[in-house]
Amino acid sequence: MSTSQEYQESIEKQFEEAYEKYSDAIFRHCYFRVFDREQGKELMQEAFMRAWTYLADGKTVDNMRAFLYRIANNLIIDYVRKKKEISLDDLQMKGIDPGYDATAEMQRRVDESSIMANLVYLEKDYREALVMRYIDGLSPAEIAQVLGESANTISVRLHRGLKQLRSHLNKGDTGSTHIPSA
Numbered sequence: 001m002s003t004s005q006e007y008q009e010s011i012e013k014q015f016e017e018a019y020e021k022y023s024d025a026i027f028r029h030c031y032f033r034v035f036d037r038e039q040g041k042e043l044m045q046e047a048f049m050r051a052w053t054y055l056a057d058g059k060t061v062d063n064m065r066a067f068l069y070r071i072a073n074n075l076i077i078d079y080v081r082k083k084k085e086i087s088l089d090d091l092q093m094k095g096i097d098p099g100y101d102a103t104a105e106m107q108r109r110v111d112e113s114s115i116m117a118n119l120v121y122l123e124k125d126y127r128e129a130l131v132m133r134y135i136d137g138l139s140p141a142e143i144a145q146v147l148g149e150s151a152n153t154i155s156v157r158l159h160r161g162l163k164q165l166r167s168h169l170n171k172g173d174t175g176s177t178h179i180p181s182a
Contacts, residue, residue, distance in 0.1 A: 011055045018064045019048055026072050029136050033076045043079060047072040069138065069146040118168045126161030129154055 026047055031040030050071050054061070061067045119127050132143045140158065144151040 007058075014064070015048075015052055015055060018051070018068065022065055022068050023048065025136055026068055029069060029072055029132070030076060032131055032135060034079060039079070043072060043075045046075055050075075063142070063145065065138070066142045066145040069132070069136070069142070070148075073146055115165070115169070118165060121168050122161055122164050126157050126164055129157040130161045130165065133158055 023044060027040055027044040030043040030047075031037060034040055034043065047068055051061075051064075051068055054067075119130065122130070128147075129143060132138045132146065133140065138146065140154045141151045143149075144154045147154070
């Protein structure tokens with residue numbers, strides 16, 4: 001067997017393992033940013049295609065997970081920039097109501113879905129850090145690598161984001177919600 005064939009098999013194996021291990025997480029990462037299941041799938045698939053191209057070009061990746069998240073993040077940014085403005089009516093038809101006050105729902109029961117609903121009220125940088133940490137399961141160092149920021153900056157964003165989220169949830173007088181500490 002030639003070394004080029006061995007190399008090809010090696011990157012195929014690396015790619016397959018990465019897909020098995022991270023495809024669901026990358027999909028969730030995309031979905032929670034575009035709120036469209038099909039577009040989330042497309043972005044996830046494109047991220048893996050770009051990773052494959054990168055590997056097939058003979059380049060190496062030290063941290064595949066962070067590399068895939070960085071590609072996905074860049075694709076999401078490109079998608080959002082290209083996306084036309086959506087009217088408020090279109091958002092409401094999709095079940096997204098930016099003016100919705102979730103206080104009554106939070107008083108009845110605060111669960112994962114109400115925390116997710118309150119993420120929209122956070123500043124973008126804080127929301128992004130919290131989603132990557134607590135939904136995507138990335139460490140602060142991995143988030144820093146994906147976003148091209150320092151780990152200290154990410155830790156500060158996580159801390160402040162949790163503080164903002166608690167503040168929004170406390171406006172509903174829930175008291176029983178467990179939000180992880182940074």
